[in-house]
Amino acid sequence: MFKKVCGKKSVIVFTILFLLTIAGQASVALAGKQVVVRGKYVNIRxxxxxxxxxxxxxxxxxxxPLLQKKGDWYQVQLPDGREGWLAGWLTRLEEVPEEEVEKRSARVAGSYVNVRSGPGTQYVRVGVLTRGTAVTILERQGEWYKVRYMGKRVGWIAGWLLELDEGAESSAPAEAGGEKETKVALVTGKVVNVRQGPGLNFARIDKVTEGERLPVVGEDNGWYQVVLDGGRKGWIAGWLAKVDTQSLPSGSTMVQVTGSVVNIRQGPGTDFPVITKVKRGEHLGVLAEENRWYQVSLEEGLKGWIAGWLVEARDGVSLEETQATSRGSTENNVDSGQTPSTVVDDTYNSQTDPINLDSGAQEKTGDNPSLEDDDSEAFNLISGLDEEVKEDRLLISIRGNEPPVYNTFELExxxxxxxxxxxxxLEIAPEDRIRKINHPAVSQVRxxxxxxxxxxxxxxxxxxxxxxxxxxxxxTTVLFEFLPFSLAGKTVVLxxxxxxxxxxxxxxxxxxxPSGVHExxxxxAIAEETGRILSRKGATVIFTRNGDTALDLPERAAIANDVEADVFVSIHANSSFSPIPxxxxxxxxAPQGTELASQRDERQFLAQMVQRELxxxxxxxxxxIREANFSVLRNxxxxxxxxxxxxxxxxxxxxLLTDPxxxxxxxxxxxxxxxxxxxxxTR
Known part of the structure; x- marks a missing residue:
């Protein structure tokens, strides 16, 4: 009896050991493998x-990357860190190439660097990378490096145009002129969480908004460690930010914009033309200083000048006391340097200021143009505002004495x-410059x-x-029509x-x-922002690609067909052999005599509306608008x-196309x- 029991236990123990051994061997066998999608579209579950x-x-x-196999299904690691499952009959397994395992990293040291199909200038150019772009070193031949960049792309870069991370041999020359480089992250997401660590599983400690520029002090697995106000540090997702490398002279500083919206000018003074604007909270690298103005580095290598009283130092280099004093009550005035007669900011108090929206207004001061000094006959005199409700529509008209020239934008x-x-x-009396509307579409007009x-x-x-x-x-009137509408239930393929x-x-x-920007x-970037706008209004937005894609043009069109989308919009930048067009x-x-002819009115109207508003x-x-037999349109x-x-x-x-x-x-x-x-x- 005793022997029988022992025999059973031995069998059980042996079986367990055998199964553990098999499981271990299976685990080893799965290591170093990746799952490749074979189907045109395969659901991740x-x-x-x-x-x-x-x-x-x-x-x-x-x-x-393959994690485990269960029956006919593979568990995989997704790009955002989550885990998911793919059907085995719609995929195939392959070994991860040895070169994929190598982890040496480097950054592009030149302003614009060619990526070539082989190790030498005689090979075809397959891409262009900008300064600071991160790459992974896969192989070296002479003074050329084979690199992987921007996900899956592979090419060759001259070693003297790379800056290898510590511990890797580099043939790149040292920076000349005692310059130092600092990386700055430009937030591209509308509202982006800042977390305690590099991952979605870390606690949220703050939020930043689109357009903010934050110094980068670390990088880990697609996340950037950034410096926040007050010197705090946190992590933001790399796919929600764009990182630039700025070269600063030795002994220079980073400054943070303190005005709401501040002009960047061609020279150090208000008499120079405005070339762009920056927003409160942005960090800029200082290149030079002249008469209380700072020359700063901007995106794409541009330079400009900003008023010293509308910024503050971020690395311990204090500004002169006189600058701080002059800034005290004017941080919301773009760069006039004068104390404004009204508060101008991104928030408002309707009791004190009807246009309390944005800095940049030149107020009536001794040094700024007075309204009374201008020739009124050259201006459109805005004299009235009318409202009318027609069934479910609200009509608001603004009256002047000349055909109006205007532009519109929305704020959140x-x-x-x-x-x-x-x-x-504005010829409307001050007491009539705020109109209560109390309509579901508009609460008031200022x-x-x-x-x-x-x-x-x-x-x-x-x-x-x-x-x-x-x-x-x-x-001489501009008419605004507000109509009830929701995009809920609509599907747009971009x-x-x-x-x-x-x-x-x-x-x-x-x-x-001409400067190497890729279409x-x-x-x-334009498609992603378009998608964000439509999604906020309730639409379901589907992109044909989120990075690079293996889909051909008919397959892109097929996405819209498969989901029975309401609209398909392909977004491009035009090009010519001449720089003039x-x-x-x-x-x-939608040519007559084809199946698409039944949609001619719809397609033409869609083109007209987008062209007009764009x-x-x-x-x-x-x-x-024009008619052309493009693949994505005919399919x-x-x-x-x-x-x-x-x-x-x-x-x-x-x-302009590089300007956010x-x-x-x-x-x-x-x-x-x-x-x-x-x-x-589709109403």
Whole structure:
């Protein structure tokens, strides 16, 4: 009896050991493998079976590290750190190439560096990288390095144009002139969490908003450690920020903008032209100082001058006491240096200031232009505001004595629609410059003389408002129409042009501008912001790519067909062999005598709306709407258009395409056009 029991126990112990051994061998066998998607679109699920929740979608050619196998399903590591499951019959296993395991890293040291298909200048250029771009070293031949960059791309870079991390041999020369480099993260997400550590599992300690610039002091697994106000440190997700490397002279400092919106000028004084604007909280590298003005480095290598009383030092270098004193009560005035007669800021108190919105107004002071000094006959005199409710629509008209020239933009927290009427004077009595509307679309309207030649009109919008608006000129009046509308239940497919992975792992950057800017990158940024705007209004937004993609053009169109989207919009930047052409165009395709002819009115109207709103926002030459047999247009079964935002081959428009503010305006125009189309055809 005793022997029998022992025999059973021995068998059980042996069986357990055997199973553990097999499991260990299986674990070893799975190590170093990756799962490659074979199906055109394959669902990623929360567990090993079709009965589990769908987490997302993968595309043909996508690769994921393998974690474990269960039946016919593979558990994989997703790019955002989560785990998911893929069906084995729609994927295949492959060994991770040895070169993928190597971890030596480096950064691009030159301003614009060619990536080539082989180790030498005689090889074809396959890409261009900018200073500070991180790469992984895979191999070295002579003075050339084979690198992996921006995810899956592979190419060769000259060693003298790389700066290898400590511990790796480098042939890059030392920086000349005693310069130091500092990395700055530009926040690209609308509102981005700052966490205690590099991952979604760490506690949130703060939030930062789009456009803020933060010094980078560390990097870990796609996350950046940044310095916040007060010297605190935290981590932000790398996919929600863009990092630039700025070169600063030895002994220089970083400054932080303290004014709400501050002008950057061509020279050290208010008599120099404004070249751009920066916002409160942005960090800028100081290059020089002259007469209480600082020359600072901006994005894309630009330089400009900022008033010293509208910034503060961030690394212990204090500004002169006189500067601090002069800044005291003027930090909200862009750079006049004078004490303003009213408070001008991004928040407002309607009891004290009707246009309490934005810094930059030149107030009436001894050194600034007085309104009484100008020739009134040269201005559009804004004399009235009328409102009318027609059924479920709200109409608000602003009257002047000349055809109005104006631009609009929207602000959040709180929600506002802002209208700037240029070359205009406000002739409405001060007590009538705030109009209570008390309508579901608009709570009140505020008017003010924003600058000596610009009248600003602000529509305060209720947070719960589900209205859209359109504007049009009617003689000397500009009419705003607010209509009830929600994008809930609407599906929009956005196609950021190019970015396709081609044969031998090469990628399609699209057109490349004179200074090396890639079309694929700028249109991705515009598409992402367009998607954010539409999503906030309730639409379901699907992108044909989030980085590079293995999908060909018909397969991109097929995404819209498969989900039966309401709209498909492909976003591009135009190009020419000549640097002269410029402007904006929108294409559709629905020739008579084809199956697409039944959608001709819809496609043409979609193109008209997007073209109109885009030109209105970015103020480039209007090249009109055109019809062309583009692949993504002829292969979509839903209303579709292709937008050429601007010419990347034109130096001025290439620069604009790299400007976050210009890209945001382009996105607003595209989104507004889509919204107006959906309002007309899908209500």
């Amino acid at each position: 929360s567990g090993p079976g079709t009965n589990h929740t769908k987490l997302g979608r993968s595309y043909r050619g996508d690769k994921y 927290d709180p929600r506002r629609l802002v209208v700037d009427i240029t070359r205009s004077r 008017l003010g003389q924003f600058t000596p030649d610009t009248v600003r009109v602000v529509f305060d919008l209720p947070e719960s408002s589900n209205y859209t608006f359109s504007s049009q000129r009617q003689g 196609d950021p042009g190019h970015g396709s992975i081609q044969a031998e792992g090469l990628f399609d950057p699209g057109a490349i501008g 694929r990158d700028v249109v991705m 410029n402007g904006t165009a929108t294409y559709f395709y 030109v209105k926002e970015i103020n480039r030459a209007d090249l009109g 979509t079964l839903v209303p579709s258009i292709l937008v050429e935002v601007a010419f990347i081959s034109n130096p001025e428009e290439e620069r 503010e210009f890209r945001s305006r382009a996105a607003r125009g595209i989104a507004k056009g889509i919204e107006l189309y959906l309002l007309e055809f």
